[in-house]
Structure formats: C-alpha cells, structure tokens
Amino acid sequence: MADFAARAEALDRTDPLAGFRSRFILPDGVIYLDGNSLGLMQHSVASRLARTASKEWAEGVIRSWGGAGWFDLPMTAGDRIAPLIGVGRGEVAVGDSTSANLFKCLAAALHLRPGRSVILAEGDNFPTDTYIASGLAGLVERAELRFLEPGEALSDRIGAETAVVLMSHVDYRTAEIRDMAAVNAAAHAAGALVLWDLSHSTGAVPVDLVAADADMAVGCTYKYLNGGPGAPAFAWIHSRFYPEVRQPLSGWMGHLAPFGFERDYAAAPGARRLVCGTPQILSLAALDEALAIWDDVDLAALFEKGRRMTAFFIEVVETECRDLGLQLAVPRDCDRRGSHVSFRHASGFEIMQALASEGVIGDFRAPDTMRFGFAPLYLTFTEVYQAAVRLRDILVERRWDAPAFRKRTVVT
Numbered sequence: 001m002a003d004f005a006a007r008a009e010a011l012d013r014t015d016p017l018a019g020f021r022s023r024f025i026l027p028d029g030v031i032y033l034d035g036n037s038l039g040l041m042q043h044s045v046a047s048r049l050a051r052t053a054s055k056e057w058a059e060g061v062i063r064s065w066g067g068a069g070w071f072d073l074p075m076t077a078g079d080r081i082a083p084l085i086g087v088g089r090g091e092v093a094v095g096d097s098t099s100a101n102l103f104k105c106l107a108a109a110l111h112l113r114p115g116r117s118v119i120l121a122e123g124d125n126f127p128t129d130t131y132i133a134s135g136l137a138g139l140v141e142r143a144e145l146r147f148l149e150p151g152e153a154l155s156d157r158i159g160a161e162t163a164v165v166l167m168s169h170v171d172y173r174t175a176e177i178r179d180m181a182a183v184n185a186a187a188h189a190a191g192a193l194v195l196w197d198l199s200h201s202t203g204a205v206p207v208d209l210v211a212a213d214a215d216m217a218v219g220c221t222y223k224y225l226n227g228g229p230g231a232p233a234f235a236w237i238h239s240r241f242y243p244e245v246r247q248p249l250s251g252w253m254g255h256l257a258p259f260g261f262e263r264d265y266a267a268a269p270g271a272r273r274l275v276c277g278t279p280q281i282l283s284l285a286a287l288d289e290a291l292a293i294w295d296d297v298d299l300a301a302l303f304e305k306g307r308r309m310t311a312f313f314i315e316v317v318e319t320e321c322r323d324l325g326l327q328l329a330v331p332r333d334c335d336r337r338g339s340h341v342s343f344r345h346a347s348g349f350e351i352m353q354a355l356a357s358e359g360v361i362g363d364f365r366a367p368d369t370m371r372f373g374f375a376p377l378y379l380t381f382t383e384v385y386q387a388a389v390r391l392r393d394i395l396v397e398r399r400w401d402a403p404a405f406r407k408r409t410v411v412t
Ligand SMILES: *Cc1c(COP(=O)(O)O)cnc(C)c1O
Pocket: 097, 098, 099, 100, 126, 128, 129, 168, 172, 197, 199, 200, 220, 233
C-alpha cells in the first residue's frame, strides 16, 4: 500500500499538468471521479457569468447581441472546440443539446444519401442516441432504424441501404475507443456516412476528425470540457458536404440573413446553418470561458495523464480488491481505453452510494456498472490512490450493505 502511495506522490510531483488544478473550484472533502458526467467549475467561469449577467445583460441589454458578441457566440465557442477535434475554424456550431444535434445531423445524413433508408445505430450506445434515431425514423417515411449489436461486425451489417452509421467514439460504459478511421473507411466503401458521438472523447482522448476522414460529429460540453450543467453541445459536418447540408431544425438563427425577416428559409453558409434558434447566452458564456483553458493545455500530456491515471486506478484496485467480486469492464490496453474505468459488481449501485457518502463521487450505470471518470486537468494521482483504498475498505467491511444505500432515488 505504502508503495502505491509513494508512487502516487511521485507521479504528482512530476505531473506537467499539476498547475491546472488551482483553476478549478474543488468541492470540499470530495474526490471527484465524475468529471466524465459533469465537469468541475473553474474560478474564471464564476466571474464570467457574473460579468455576463451584470454588464452584458443588465446594462447592455439588447445592445449586447452585437456589442458583446452574443450573436457570434455559437461560432466563436465552436472555434475553441475545433482544435480539440481536429477541424478548422468556422466549422463547429455550438448550441442546443447533444440530443438535438444528433437529430439535426442524422436528418442531414439522410438528405445527403437520398437513395438509402437505413440508420445503423449501435445497440448499446448511450440511450439518447438510439431514442433520437428512433424518433427520426418514426417521422421520416423512408427511414428505418437497425441496430448493430455488440460483437457484430460492421462489414456484415452495412450495405447498399445504409445511409448513416451512428456510433460513439468512446463507449460510455466500457470506455472502448472505436477505430474511427477504420469505421469511416468501411462505411465509405459501402457508400454510407458515419455520425460520431464524441461526448466521452472530447477533452479526454485524441480526436482528429479530418485525419480520420470523418463525415459528421456531435458532442457534449459539460463532461470533460467543463462547460456546466446543460451546457450547449457542438456539431460538425465536413466542409465537403456544404452547401448541400440541410438540417430540419431550420430556425432563423441559422438563416443566411436572420434580420432580413424573409419568408423563405435560406441557409447560412457552412456550419452556422446548424444553429437553430436564439442561443442560450448564459450557458454559452460559461462554456466559452470554460474552454479558454484549452489554449494552455498540452494535449499530448493530457492524454498521457489520462492513460496513466486509469492504468494506475486499475492496478491499485485489482491489487487491493482481489477476490472481492469486482470485474474490470474496460479494455486493458491504454490505447483502446477512454478516460474512465468501469468495474462490474452485483451490488455496484450500493457500493457507489457508500463511496459517495464517504466523499468519493463516481457514478453507476445499470445494471451493474460502477464508473469512475478521470479528468486529467484537475485530479491528482494521490486522489486516485485514495479512492481505490476507500473502495477496498468499503468492500472488505461490507459498508455498502446498509438500507440507506439501497434506495434507488439518487441520480448521479
Ligand atoms: C452524455 C451523452 C449524451 C448527452 O446528451 P444530452 O442531449 O446532452 O442529454 C449523448 N450521447 C452520449 C454518448 C453521451 O455520453
């Protein structure tokens, strides 16, 4: 044990990202292993929100649409995300939720592949992805939703009817990283497009959409991008598809001339047409500020720290919690693993509740997955070590086996 503690300390001492931790507001008495669900707030975001409210809103009022850059914020925030996903400036639109952006992009894909009807979606993807695909398929007469089940080869399921493949780049339960370039190549060979969900990737693992010859992508900003609860999501469609790109939520803010008040819709050039209605300025301002930190981050160092943290957690847990009923549910190969670690346990729900009651916050994904997220910007290896020790103690002493931890009312 002392050995692990000493190693954690040494890793912290030589951590090139250690300086970023002080930019975050760290909740008291908490080891936060849920940054893959809702990232922590930065001090600068609190001040930016206050300024946006008191200066831009209260004083500037309607003048702030131009004067404070509100109108352009969906695209300026998008420019901050672009380098994290390997695309150019002006190509990423921020707004609405990931769910809404999935709808826009799937519909755009169907439009771009007129002779084809099938949306081929991963059967074990995050539920909103499948729910949205199903909602769209129910609405568009020619569209049909089919599932690619775990273990099935894409090449066996894709065909001349496939319009678009919908996939998560990093699986929300198993942390598995898909081979983006290979999936794109296989889909393109069959004439289909691929829509990538980058919710568990952006800010956690390398993403290079253009290099991987991707078609379109969406993603969350409140996870590793720390944009805040309900922060607006992003969407990107490769420039080769413009100007044909059509998305059905053709609101006035994506119009070529929103203030021309014309009867007929004419799409703005490029990604601006992915914007629907009036942007959520308070949320966008918080996100825009939260994204500023990425200007200073060495991405290679960040990804390396993520790999080391997840590897270290797995090693300590597997050593200390041997024969305690835990089953590793993520790839052992660092290069195939995102920045979270899942263990399965029949009493996983109760264990996560017990951990939370002792200040270690992770989350639980039904039916039996205990999930621990490792946000490299603000976590220390010592915290990773301490969390593993707490988990061991709870398991050894069966501290999770108490009525209070069985109540399934807590949402994390
Ligand atoms: C978190 C997450 C979402 C969230 O969608 P919202 O519309 O923001 O609620 C969508 N897809 C995946 C894969 C996610 O991990």
